[in-house]
Amino acid sequence: MPNQVTRRIFDFLKDIPPFTFVDSEEALMKIAERAEVEYLPPGTVIFRPGDPPLDRFYIVKEGAIDLLRLVGTEEQLVERCGEGESFGLRPLLAEDNHLFLARSAEESLVYAINTEGFKNLLNNFPALTQYLAVSMAGSNRYTMAPPAPTTSTTAEVPLVTSLLESQRLERSRLPITCQTTARIIDAAKLMTEHNVGSIVVVDPAGHPVGIITDRDFRQKVATGVRSPKDKVGTIMGKPVVCISRDKTAADVQIMMVRKKVNHLVQTEDGTDKSRITGVVSKHDLLVIQGNNPAVLIREIGRAKSAGYLRTLRERAEKMLATYLGQEISISFITTVMTQLNDEIIRTCMKLSLARMQAEGKGNPPAPFDWLALGSQGRGEQLLRTDQDNALIFEDVAPARYNAVKDYFLQLAGYVTEFLHQVGFKYCPADMMASNPKWCMPVSQWKQQFSHWMAENTAENLLNISIFFDFRGVWGDGSLPAKLTKHIFQELEGGRDRFLASLAQSALDNPSPLTFFRNFVVERSGENKDQFDLKRRVMRPLTDAARVLTLKAQIGSVNNTFRRYEALAKLEPQNAELYREAAQAYELLIRLRATIGLQRNDSGRYLKPKELSSTQRLLLRNSFTPVKEIQSLLELRFQLTFLR
Template sequence: MPNQVTRRIYDYLKDIPPFSFVDNEEALMAVAGRVEVRYQPVGTVIFRPGEPPKDRFYLVKEGAIELYHRVEDAESLVERLGEGEVFGIRPLLAEDNYLFEARAVEESLLYAINSAGFRELLPRYPALTQYLATSMAGSGRFALNRPAPVPKLGDDSLQPDLAGLLPIQANRTPITCPATARIVDAARAMSEHNVGSIIITDLRQRPIGIITDRDLRQKVATGLVSNQELVGEIMQGPVACIRPMLSLADVQIEMVRRNINHLVQTEDGTDKTPVTGIISKHDILVVQGNNPAVLIREIGRAKSSAYLRTLRERTEQLLASYLEREVSISFITTVMTKINDEIIRKCIKLGLARVQADGLGNPPALFDWLVLGSQGRGEQLLRTDQDNALIFEDVPQHRYAAVKDYFLQLASYVTEFLNDVGFEYCSGDMMASNPRWCLPVSAWKTQFSQWMHENSAENMLHTSIFFDYRGVWGDGSLPAKLTEHIFQELERSSARFLASLALAALDNPSPLTFFRNFVVERSGEHKDQFDLKSRAMRPLTDAARVLMLEARQGNINNTFRRFEVMAEREPQNAELFRAAAEAYEVLIRLRATMGLRRKDSGRFLKPEELSRVQRLLLRNSFEPVKEIQTLLEVRFQLNFLR
């Protein structure tokens, strides 16, 4: 019988990633039995840069740990870790030295996890290995919800329960160059072939090094190395090699063990034979689960909205699989947006076929179908209600009524098909089938001008929805004209309009009460529930939008990308903007997870239904919300408008 201390440790570990992926009580109890409980006074250093990894990694039970990066005598804060967060695991599994200093900044209680016992679990629990493979960043700690580069969608499909056992084969010809090539030539080859790495080979095509996008960003783009130097100046070597036809699980374990993103495939699995392929983490994401490319192909072949609904339901299974495996939100949103866009385009094709069957013929003018709100930002994971509009080219007055009637009829069919798929009609009727939102270019320009010059509450509401538009059908020329008009109008009314937008972003103050309880709805259908969208997500989307408008960046809608761009433009605020982006990822993940569990939009949460880790992540996301709102208040001098 396990003692009570071991049982308490087990009860704590079983709900926290990565331990939550071990679904065998006996196995996890064995890990818990080897845990050391360590009290760390303020100022205690757990490990230092350059030290070899100890035989343990750490979980914060209570208190706070900070990671610091040291350069000569200066240090900078990398990350602050709180209850339920793991650190020190990357160097341990990668067999590499620590990169950062870990220091207790509060009285802390740590669980020191024995690495030997933990390693034994990797071959037995593929979900655990996959979680580590997709979630470990190169930061010296084990980071949750860290965005990863967006992979390309492949063509092969494997069932989720078989994927880890089946062999994974390099599915593309590797791009190589000789050691005599210049860095600029290697970068050009990577760009031309749209790949994220290039292998440096000798005269017999044996691998001697590798260059990745990350090397180019960190060493060349920063100016540390000239792009005219030879590739040997920045390549990594020796190369990690594998033999052909290893299983997916074996490849993942190898990547986790070495803490690398690429494995070079050679004839015999060593660097003594020619290169035959390359496998990246991106390739692994493509292989696992329902393959997005297969779903997209099926959407293109669909003949009815009923079948589209079935495919969208399969997409939600894919989404659930990604969320369970803690795949990065940047990848998930990219996949889901691509699938949703294809469904919308298919519904437009079905609508065009129906109007032709009605005898109305082909479209009488150029038009673009616009998606708005979360889908316009490329952030819609669940099937929520529709937000869309239609823009068509200006036509002579005598043709206007007939042209608009045609597009209204088309829009009514398209929105009907979308409703059949599961995207419900918008309760506020913000759809292209509404005559108000089916307009020619000139009328749309007039409408946006009105919203920008008359800053009423209703206009601010419309701005929060319609300013996040994106064309999914058409050649894009009409939305581009609208974007150009908006920025022309900003030159006329920039200060007042942007201040009004910033003020709207402050409508929802801190989501926590003085006693650190969640601010819940006091009455109505959602009494005692927390409004995740209004109180946490909307302040961030509103803030990102107004900051991008101020920066005159009109072609970037996605909230993550907006904060990334702002971090690049304003280095002095980069840490805040990146924290805001990470907070938004946490919120999107939580909303999708809860929505799938309850089969609803995930917008309203009961605090008591959240796990300890979910509550912690949610609370932590509120701090960037508060800091972003403070930045807006100062930048746009909002105290004078209150």
């Protein structure tokens, strides 16, 4: 029986990479038995650059070890290894001298693992070898990430969606057919009789030769181009696009997009040289794909109650879970989810306007726009988080002002109430259009933004981080642009101090790398001992993207990925870093949504222990771009002088 101390070491090792890949208790126990425990007071040097490989490598049990690169007399922090992380392994495997200086950053306990015993494992556990090879390669810090799907453009959208639908289309509609000799009027009668939108024209052998749809009647018969007494051959589309019966919904949809048709004919062998067996229309596909975003958006638009909207949003979340599980690109997922959320807002707006009408309050007394703020404004919201919104209306004569504002406040009150019922909770800080402070005419909004840009208090900077990412979702559509124009006019007037303060606030959440162990957990409050994903890593990235695009005078881009994309084009010398930042941000959105769906909350706070070791590794890797982006801000805005 192993002793308790060895058992503890074993228990610790079995949950952390690379030992997770040793799936034999016996083999791992042997490693644990040979382990030694080393105590390192702060500042203890473990190895130096140029040292030959030791007979051991290390796992941090407690504390933190810095790996430093020496450049002349200067030390550069390469990595801070926290609890459960290993170091000193590379030289052993590469049979190479140490490259870095390893030194304890704080009082630490490390497990020293004997290399000889460890090397023996490599032959028996291929997954272990593979993992080590990947992490040793070290060229790409995202190597542990699942293979990145290709970036989707708008044109690809339906394709990607359809790939989710792999069920086979075995039962398609029984085809309604007519012979080539039939007249147009006969075909129309048949279609009406069977209540279908298309009819297939077949030759005597039952092979399809053409297809007639409702659209052909509209375009060619109703316009008088053809007489109803003409033969069907004069209006039918040909050749027909055929598929075989074993194709899936995905195949069908791809085919429809490629051939630009709305109907496909199923035949025995998939060509038009065999008998027809069925017909599939675009509409049939939509019915099959219950959780297709297009269907959901249409349903949302038709919804008549907040309760049904809530159901639809829950269906959207199921779809989101599938997407996340299938490693579909985050830019595609955020696009779809943003459209869904926008449609929900629009429907809530329609319901609210109807309610105002019903109460005799009439139509909106002035042009207005509903603004989504924060993550929904940036088009990055996946889960139902708190609402952040505002309302902007056209300036009106002072005499009418109070009445107009009252109308919009009441309207906004209804909209936020509907949204709350759908599952978007009220904003605890009351950053909602129903708050008189955030329901204003254009001129007052302009003043408000000028004020925020002039007086750079902490509160104002926080407001900027939320309000500057506004996006019009419903309404006249012209008012948000007025605000954007105003902001850039203000910037032209020389607002270096404003930008510097904004950059400074992006640094207020120091990179989690500089702290104890892997993660900086919250020290107090209800989220004590949890890692604040939003505050610690996501906000620094969005804040940095915002201030950099403002500085570069790139207007109208208010999505974090696209901001980094635009910046990468503008500054090729920093393109690599910007791409990494965007990649890290994608990863964080994915992680947050995955965790949020698991727990049915916003996914903002993480318990480091509930993450898998891969998730932890990915999360920690994302800290590096955060830190680098922050250094870039410091340099660009010369913030070291402000500190």
